[in-house]
Amino acid sequence: MRGPNDAGFRRQQLTVEVMARDNERAQRLLAELRVLMRRLNVYRSRVVTLSEATDVFPAATKIELQSLPRIARESLILPEALLARLERSTIGFSRHRASLLASGRHLKRGLLLYGPPGTGKTLTAMYLASQMQERTTLLLTGLGVKLLKEACAMARSLQPSLVVLEDVDIIAQDRESTDSSCRSPLLFDLLNQMDGLAEDTDVIFLLTTNRPQALEPALAARPGRIDLAVEVPLPDADCRRRLLALYGRGLSLRGDDLAPLIARTEGVSAAFIRELLRRAALFAADAGRGVAVAEEDLKEALHELLVDGGPLTRSLLGAQGHRPS
Structure with a gap:
C-alpha cells in the first residue's frame, strides 16, 4: 500500500483487496473502509489548492495545504447589514446544518460577490472561510481553475466544503459575447459541477467577479446555481x-x-x-x-x-x- 509522496503529488497508488467467505461481508468491509477514508482524510477541514504538475510523468495533480490569514470581523469594513447577510448565508447555514437537513431544506448553495476592484471581495471570502473551520476549503485561482472538476470531486468527498473561485468571469463570460475566446470549456465544467450536486450535498460555491454584467446568464440568471448575489460596494x-x-x-x-x-x-x-x-x-x-x-x-x-x-x-x-x- 502506498500513498501520496512527499512532494504532494496525488496518484492512484492505493489498492485494497478483500477476501471473505461471502461477497456481502467483503462489500460491507469495503464500505466501512470508504467511510473511514473520507472521515480521516488528511485534507479534511483544511485549506487546499490544486495545481497541475508538469515536471513529472505521467502528469499529476499537486495538492498543497494553505494557511488562511487571521481576519478579525472588525477588520472587514463593510456595511453591517451586508456583512450580516453574508454571515447568515454561510456561517449560519453551517451552524444549523443538522436542523436544516432534518427539515428537508437543501444544503448546496452558490454565492456571488461582485463589485469594483479593491472593495474587499477576496478579503470577505477569506474571512468567511476562516469562520467555517470545519469545512474543507478549496481555493481556485489562476491556472488552478483548470482543475475545476478535480476540486469539485474533492469538495463532494470531503463535505462540508467550500469552493472559492475568484474572478469567475474569466471562465464564465456570456456565450453571446462577440469575443470567441470567451467560449471556455471550463464554463460547461462549472455549470455541470454545480448542477450535479445532490440537494443534501453540503458544498458552498463562493464566486467573485469585478464584471457581473459579463457573466454567462446560465450561471448568473438561472435559479438553482446562484442563491445569493451580493454587491460589495465602494465604501460610503x-x-x-x-x-x-x-x-x-x-x-x-x-x-x-x-x-x-x-x-x-x-x-x-x-x-x-x-x-x-x-x-x-x-x-x-x-x-x-x-x-x-x-x-x-x-x-x-x-x-x-x-x-x-x-x-x-x-x-x-x-x-x-x-x-x-
Whole structure:
C-alpha cells in the first residue's frame, strides 16, 4: 500500500483487496473502509489548492495545504447589514446544518460577490472561510481553475466544503459575447459541477467577479446555481472613516478632524485608502516626521495617486468612481 509522496503529488497508488467467505461481508468491509477514508482524510477541514504538475510523468495533480490569514470581523469594513447577510448565508447555514437537513431544506448553495476592484471581495471570502473551520476549503485561482472538476470531486468527498473561485468571469463570460475566446470549456465544467450536486450535498460555491454584467446568464440568471448575489460596494462615508482608522494604526495623524479627507475620497475603494495612507506615511518619513502624518502629507499622497498616477493607477486601485471635490 502506498500513498501520496512527499512532494504532494496525488496518484492512484492505493489498492485494497478483500477476501471473505461471502461477497456481502467483503462489500460491507469495503464500505466501512470508504467511510473511514473520507472521515480521516488528511485534507479534511483544511485549506487546499490544486495545481497541475508538469515536471513529472505521467502528469499529476499537486495538492498543497494553505494557511488562511487571521481576519478579525472588525477588520472587514463593510456595511453591517451586508456583512450580516453574508454571515447568515454561510456561517449560519453551517451552524444549523443538522436542523436544516432534518427539515428537508437543501444544503448546496452558490454565492456571488461582485463589485469594483479593491472593495474587499477576496478579503470577505477569506474571512468567511476562516469562520467555517470545519469545512474543507478549496481555493481556485489562476491556472488552478483548470482543475475545476478535480476540486469539485474533492469538495463532494470531503463535505462540508467550500469552493472559492475568484474572478469567475474569466471562465464564465456570456456565450453571446462577440469575443470567441470567451467560449471556455471550463464554463460547461462549472455549470455541470454545480448542477450535479445532490440537494443534501453540503458544498458552498463562493464566486467573485469585478464584471457581473459579463457573466454567462446560465450561471448568473438561472435559479438553482446562484442563491445569493451580493454587491460589495465602494465604501460610503462611514466605511471610509473606519478604513482610515484601520489603516492609520501605527501612524500619528495630526488633527482629529478627518472630515475633509473623507469627503475628498468619495468614490474610492478600500485598497485605495490603504495605499493612500502608505504613501502619506512615506512622505512623512521623507520629511523627517517619523510616523506623524501631517495634512500636507495626505494631500500630496492623494494628488500623486489621483493626478500623477494617471487613469491606470486609479483603475488598479479602484478609484474610477472618484469625483473630485
